[in-house]
Amino acid sequence: MTAHRNFYRFTSPLLTVAGHDALEELPGLLRSLDMLHPLILTDPGVRRAGLMDMVSAILKSQEDIIGDTWFDQIPPDSDTDIIAQAAQVYREKGCTGLLAVGGGSVIDTTKGVRILVSLGGEHLRDYQGADTISSQLVPMAAVPTTSGTGSEATLVAVIKDARNKRKLAFTSPSLIPSAAILDSRMTLTLPPAITAATGMDALAHAVEAYTGLGRNPISDSYALKAIELIVSTLPEVIEHPDNQEARLQMAVASHLAGSAFSNSMVGIVHTLGHCVGARCGIPHGICMSILLPYGMTYNLHRCRERFGKLLQVLSGKSVYLETSEDKRPEGAVAAVKALASRLHMLTDGAHPLRLRDILDRSGHPIMKPQHIPVIASDALGDPSHLYNPEEVSLDELISVLRAAYWGYPLDKDLVKLGHQK
Amino acid sequence: MNNSLRYSFSFHPGPSLFSGYHALAQLPYELHRRGIRRPAVLYRKDREGERLVKGIRNLSFGSQCTPVYASYQEPPPEYDGVIVLGSHGDPPGSFHGAPMFLILTDFQTCREVSRNAEGIFPEAVFLDPSYYAPFNTEHTAATAVIALTLLLESLQDDRMNPLSFSWTYSGIDHIIGSADCLKTLEGRHGVANAAVSAGITASNTGFGAVSTLAEALAVSGFADRAETCYALLPYVLDKLASQEGMEQLNQFIEHPVTRLQQLLEQLSQLGGLGTQKQQIITLAGCTRSIADSPQSEEIMQFLSILQGVTP
Numbered sequence: 001m002t003a004h005r006n007f008y009r010f011t012s013p014l015l016t017v018a019g020h021d022a023l024e025e026l027p028g029l030l031r032s033l034d035m036l037h038p039l040i041l042t043d044p045g046v047r048r049a050g051l052m053d054m055v056s057a058i059l060k061s062q063e064d065i066i067g068d069t070w071f072d073q074i075p076p077d078s079d080t081d082i083i084a085q086a087a088q089v090y091r092e093k094g095c096t097g098l099l100a101v102g103g104g105s106v107i108d109t110t111k112g113v114r115i116l117v118s119l120g121g122e123h124l125r126d127y128q129g130a131d132t133i134s135s136q137l138v139p140m141a142a143v144p145t146t147s148g149t150g151s152e153a154t155l156v157a158v159i160k161d162a163r164n165k166r167k168l169a170f171t172s173p174s175l176i177p178s179a180a181i182l183d184s185r186m187t188l189t190l191p192p193a194i195t196a197a198t199g200m201d202a203l204a205h206a207v208e209a210y211t212g213l214g215r216n217p218i219s220d221s222y223a224l225k226a227i228e229l230i231v232s233t234l235p236e237v238i239e240h241p242d243n244q245e246a247r248l249q250m251a252v253a254s255h256l257a258g259s260a261f262s263n264s265m266v267g268i269v270h271t272l273g274h275c276v277g278a279r280c281g282i283p284h285g286i287c288m289s290i291l292l293p294y295g296m297t298y299n300l301h302r303c304r305e306r307f308g309k310l311l312q313v314l315s316g317k318s319v320y321l322e323t324s325e326d327k328r329p330e331g332a333v334a335a336v337k338a339l340a341s342r343l344h345m346l347t348d349g350a351h352p353l354r355l356r357d358i359l360d361r362s363g364h365p366i367m368k369p370q371h372i373p374v375i376a377s378d379a380l381g382d383p384s385h386l387y388n389p390e391e392v393s394l395d396e397l398i399s400v401l402r403a404a405y406w407g408y409p410l411d412k413d414l415v416k417l418g419h420q421k
Numbered sequence: 422m423n424n425s426l427r428y429s430f431s432f433h434p435g436p437s438l439f440s441g442y443h444a445l446a447q448l449p450y451e452l453h454r455r456g457i458r459r460p461a462v463l464y465r466k467d468r469e470g471e472r473l474v475k476g477i478r479n480l481s482f483g484s485q486c487t488p489v490y491a492s493y494q495e496p497p498p499e500y501d502g503v504i505v506l507g508s509h510g511d512p513p514g515s516f517h518g519a520p521m522f523l524i525l526t527d528f529q530t531c532r533e534v535s536r537n538a539e540g541i542f543p544e545a546v547f548l549d550p551s552y553y554a555p556f557n558t559e560h561t562a563a564t565a566v567i568a569l570t571l572l573l574e575s576l577q578d579d580r581m582n583p584l585s586f587s588w589t590y591s592g593i594d595h596i597i598g599s600a601d602c603l604k605t606l607e608g609r610h611g612v613a614n615a616a617v618s619a620g621i622t623a624s625n626t627g628f629g630a631v632s633t634l635a636e637a638l639a640v641s642g643f644a645d646r647a648e649t650c651y652a653l654l655p656y657v658l659d660k661l662a663s664q665e666g667m668e669q670l671n672q673f674i675e676h677p678v679t680r681l682q683q684l685l686e687q688l689s690q691l692g693g694l695g696t697q698k699q700q701i702i703t704l705a706g707c708t709r710s711i712a713d714s715p716q717s718e719e720i721m722q723f724l725s726i727l728q729g730v731t732p
Contacts, residue, residue, distance in 0.1 A: 007441030007442060007444055008438075008441055010440075012434045014433075017431045018429060018430050019430065020429065134454045134456075172454075173437065217591050221590045222584075222587045224587075225586060225590070252582075256583060313673075
């Protein structure tokens with residue numbers, strides 16, 4: 001590496017507490033953040049899994065903390081109406097901060113509530129966009145219950161507008177939570193297929209952070225460490241879901257990857273994944289897992305050295321050293337494919353490898369071939385491709401989607417800009 | 422499975438880091454984002470200080486923000502944020518809890534970006550090569566050796582964790598990337614980035630025996646900080662070779678022990694280090710002055726080993 005003279009910025013001002021019993025630190029953390037009366041946000045699934053009982057038990061014994069003000073009806077696809085309701089509860093109860101316990105949807109919803117209760121107003125859409133939030137927000141702590149989105153570490157929130165069903169994106173360093181608690185107990189009950197999909201989401205964050213145009217030396221370092229932890233841990237977590245050590249490592253890896261992409265942004269894999277998810281309702285992590293090797297192949301020629309370096313953390317040092325320098329980039333793509341295939345096997349096929357293999361309840365593919373051009377067109381309007389190392393066009397996005405849909409190798413001759421040079 | 426997390430950890434990366442040319446252009450937005458309207462710009466009122474502060478005066482802060490310029494020793498009576506221009510070796514004080522922004526111009530201890538006496542990090546740190554104080558290769562090499570010491574010692578600490586490791590690796594990578602161009606501003610900037618990484622890492626994992634000893638010897642005037650680090654770092658490397666921290670580094674750097682030994686020698690030559698080596702080892706007797714240090718037991722043990730192996 002040469003000294004990095006170009007301007008970069010790395011922001012990650014949150015306190016991270018991690019451990020097998022990190023949740024025990026919650027009362028002290030709330031005190032240090034002046035959050036003696038938090039509004040606790042979660043979803044019915046987290047409640048059913050019994051995770052909130054743990055939080056309740058810890059807060060119940062604290063005389064100076066009011067720990068029973070809840071908003072627990074956040075749906076998987078939360079929207080601005082839900083946020084307005086939660087903000088109303090916050091104001092009525094006189095809360096002094098926000099505690100999110102859940103996955104990406106819960107944490108992003110909480111970020112939306114944080115904007116409304118801090119800045120006032122009824123319409124969250126007034127604050128959408130980049131860097132429109134220019135003041136300090138009320139304190140917020142997050143306890144993630146999945147290891148994938150990394151939302152507890154990011155400056156991003158994506159929230160559906162209830163009025164027109166569009167996704168609203170908010171980015172500001174002020175949105176990064178004040179603190180995150182990573183406790184291995186919080187992900188122990190995650191089913192294997194969700195564990196696999198969310199884990200691959202974290203991998204996609206790290207790979208795109210490392211290879212994207214917005215990368216910087218610190219995000220690089222976070223991304224590499226995240227990838228190393230994910231590949232050494234994710235299959236183990238699927239095979240032995242009770243392995244708390246592995247669960248903690250995945251939580252930390254997801255956190256690192258979240259912080260990495262929060263500072264460097266993402267690329268074509270997320271561009272397409274956002275749009276496949278929005279059009280067809282396919283879970284984000286599954287989209288990421290399927291699209292990641294195709295996105296890597298598309299970008300390979302733009303930064304072969306970087307993709308080559310990824311082989312070192314994806315496959316280990318001995319494989320890296322045994323592989324000739326010119327073969328390492330393709331080796332990195334093969335390693336990602338191999339990991340996805342292993343997860344497919346370990347989940348008895350529940351972790352799909354092609355977009356056409358994601359089926360509805362009647363056994364038909366959720367995504368149809370005719371969706372491909374529509375999704376590609378949607379993707380051109382998604383700003384995340386601005387940070388992709390290679391430019392994209394409609395034809396190229398269609399080529400990548402077709403390959404990922406049918407599961408055949410990306411035909412580089414059909415990709416005008418992304419061809420091997 | 423590697424990288425076992427045998428323990429719980431907490432980590433605070435501290436300030437936002439703005440690095441590179443034109444980094445200071447971000448300062449007005451960072452003030453605006455925090456609602457700061459009357460920041461105190463504290464600087465040394467000498468010729469160099471006046472030169473540097475000119476750049477701040479030229480920034481466009483907008484109509485709602487009016488900076489007040491004052492000397493570091495005499496801050497104005499009223500301010501809602503503090504911009505410290507320059508380097509003081511230690512992290513600046515808390516200034517009554519006002520958000521602090523550091524524009525670093527030099528590195529003497531690599532503790533400039535660490536928690537201050539009140540345990541507070543600055544809000545943001547700016548590394549803009551246009552603002553660096555005049556430097557020479559020896560000084561840059563010395564900074565690199567001090568930073569390397571903090572970084573390698575963080576790998577030995579029980580509090581090492583994946584987040585601290587990421588900062589450590591980034592810092593080491595910066596030094597490796599800068600070693601061949603230390604005479605240039607680019608090299609200086611790479612080492613400056615490493616120094617920030619070192620301060621942030623060490624604030625989370627703790628300062629090790631060598632850096633603590635180097636601090637004590639430097640403060641008491643017995644020995645130069647970089648000389649102490651250079652004299653004692655080989656022993657850290659020896660010990661580290663069999664520890665988990667080096668195992669992790671091995672995943673990212675080829676032949677890390679050899680590479681780091683070569684790096685240390687390269688830096689010592691560029692920095693003209695090594696003249697005080699024997700003196701430093703002889704200074705074992707001064708350990709009484711650091712007997713109250715939290716690391717004192719380790720330092721005593723360390724020095725007794727040194728005395729044993731030194732002819």
